[in-house]
Amino acid sequence: MALKLQFLGAAQNVTGSAHLVEAGGMRILVDCGYYQERALRQRNWEPFPVPAEGIDAVLLTHAHLDHCGLLPKLHKEGFRGKIYCTSATRDITQIILLDSARIQVEDVAYKRRRHAREGRQSPHPYEPLYTVEDAEACFPLFSTVAYEQPAAIGDGIEATYYDAGHILGSASILLRVGRNGESRTILFSGDVGRWNTPILRDPTVPPEADYVLVESTYGNRLHGDNADISKRLETVITETVRAGGNLLIPSFAVERSQELLYHLNELVGAKRIPPLMVFLDSPMAIRVTDVFRRHPELVDEEATALIEDGNDPYGFTGLVMSRSVSQSKAINQVKGTSIVIAGSGMCTGGRIKHHLTHNIERPESTLLFVGYQASGTLGRIILQGANRVRILGQERTVRARVEQIDGFSAHADRNELRRWLGGLAAPPRRIFVVHGEEDSAAEFSDFLHREEGLSTTVAEYRQTVELD
Ligand code: ZN
Numbered sequence: 001m002a003l004k005l006q007f008l009g010a011a012q013n014v015t016g017s018a019h020l021v022e023a024g025g026m027r028i029l030v031d032c033g034y035y036q037e038r039a040l041r042q043r044n045w046e047p048f049p050v051p052a053e054g055i056d057a058v059l060l061t062h063a064h065l066d067h068c069g070l071l072p073k074l075h076k077e078g079f080r081g082k083i084y085c086t087s088a089t090r091d092i093t094q095i096i097l098l099d100s101a102r103i104q105v106e107d108v109a110y111k112r113r114r115h116a117r118e119g120r121q122s123p124h125p126y127e128p129l130y131t132v133e134d135a136e137a138c139f140p141l142f143s144t145v146a147y148e149q150p151a152a153i154g155d156g157i158e159a160t161y162y163d164a165g166h167i168l169g170s171a172s173i174l175l176r177v178g179r180n181g182e183s184r185t186i187l188f189s190g191d192v193g194r195w196n197t198p199i200l201r202d203p204t205v206p207p208e209a210d211y212v213l214v215e216s217t218y219g220n221r222l223h224g225d226n227a228d229i230s231k232r233l234e235t236v237i238t239e240t241v242r243a244g245g246n247l248l249i250p251s252f253a254v255e256r257s258q259e260l261l262y263h264l265n266e267l268v269g270a271k272r273i274p275p276l277m278v279f280l281d282s283p284m285a286i287r288v289t290d291v292f293r294r295h296p297e298l299v300d301e302e303a304t305a306l307i308e309d310g311n312d313p314y315g316f317t318g319l320v321m322s323r324s325v326s327q328s329k330a331i332n333q334v335k336g337t338s339i340v341i342a343g344s345g346m347c348t349g350g351r352i353k354h355h356l357t358h359n360i361e362r363p364e365s366t367l368l369f370v371g372y373q374a375s376g377t378l379g380r381i382i383l384q385g386a387n388r389v390r391i392l393g394q395e396r397t398v399r400a401r402v403e404q405i406d407g408f409s410a411h412a413d414r415n416e417l418r419r420w421l422g423g424l425a426a427p428p429r430r431i432f433v434v435h436g437e438e439d440s441a442a443e444f445s446d447f448l449h450r451e452e453g454l455s456t457t458v459a460e461y462r463q464t465v466e467l468d
Contacts, residue, residue, distance in 0.1 A: 216436030250370075361398075
């Protein structure tokens with residue numbers, strides 16, 4: 001049985017996930033991600049490596065931009081097949097794509113203004129990668145699937161989605177190809193989450209697979225214990241209240257913001273923190289929280305118990321969802337301590353910048369980082385202890401207290417990835433390591449080979465492998 005696999009992204013890097021399977025006369029793309037690494041962003045603009053109109057279907061593992069962000073462009077280039085994913089993934093993906101389209105359009109307008117000011121002429125036309133209309137045009141292609149229910153993709157080809165525990169709706173996908181009793185299976189890990197995190201269920205491992213593509217974001221690292229997050233949060237909040245300042249938390253709209261609300265709900269409910277105003281100051285995070293509320297069937301036992309008791313896991317007394325700009329501006333008029341959760345997660349844009357201008361020079365305020373800060377971002381610069389930073393065109397002295405809570409990672413670490421693979425009934429014939437920086441992918445590949453005797457290969461960009 002001819003089965004061909006080609007790595008079209010997230011090969012020795014972490015973004016731009018895209019893997020092509022050719023089997024039974026069909027071309028199936030697993031994920032269609034946007035490149036976020038600066039050095040690889042140019043690939044977003046290049047024509048898709050294989051003709052888009054020749055792709056019959058897309059299987060989407062989850063809603064993160066680096067897995068779904070090039071779907072509107074694929075559609076523009078001629079893709080007209082179905083996009084299969086869970087219903088929560090569809091809902092969140094649509095929010096993410098609309099936001100991404102708005103950013104693409106704003107970026108072009110900004111570049112045009114800057115070039116005009118500098119008297120430069122761009123060699124490229126001033127066009128966004130895709131617009132809001134382009135994003136909306138691919139929405140009718142979405143076709144939803146339920147977890148653990150095989151979905152027919154084509155003649156003799158079916159896909160089964162398993163909860164990956166990474167973000168709401170995320171999946172590992174088992175693709176089965178074959179007929180007349182002879183079949184092959186390829187398992188795409190997607191991004192694998194962690195065990196015992198709030199809200200999400202633990203990752204589920206499919207029963208068996210001939211071939212596996214496994215992510216390796218943290219393939220060479222181990223996370224610390226995540227049990228004391230709410231204790232740390234309680235301490236930071238209590239100390240900020242005592243100092244009389246505000247607590248700013250730059251946060252990603254998907255998952256991290258909802259996890260924060262979940263922990264705050266717990267702290268408020270147990271009276272471990274005094275009554276406070278908490279602002280979720282991000283229209284996108286608010287929309288994503290609505291998706292969480294619409295999918296109570298996807299959460300873990302603890303969150304289910306809360307919901308059954310009539311408790312809202314993402315809401316509590318004092319919480320204000322601020323949608324409009326005027327609501328956002330009003331936050332700075334509030335007397336006493338308040339908590340502000342706002343994007344962007346690395347302080348590179350969004351409403352958090354306005355809150356920073358009001359608080360960064362106040363020693364009584366606290367800036368709390370709960371997510372990864374990429375090098376070169378304002379978040380990273382502050383975290384590294386810079387004394388002066390530039391925010392919205394103004395130099396500011398950093399006087400606020402800067403804190404960080406680790407343990408919020410949405411990705412399995414090396415041992416958790418090993419545990420995930422260990423859930424398979426038998427060792428796969430071959431494992432391809434994807435979605436990791438060069439070092440991480442190589443070290444994880446060696447680790448699996450050495451410790452488990454598995455046949456592993458680090459996937460290379462645009463490499464094609466024939467599987468038998
Ligand atoms: Zn992800």
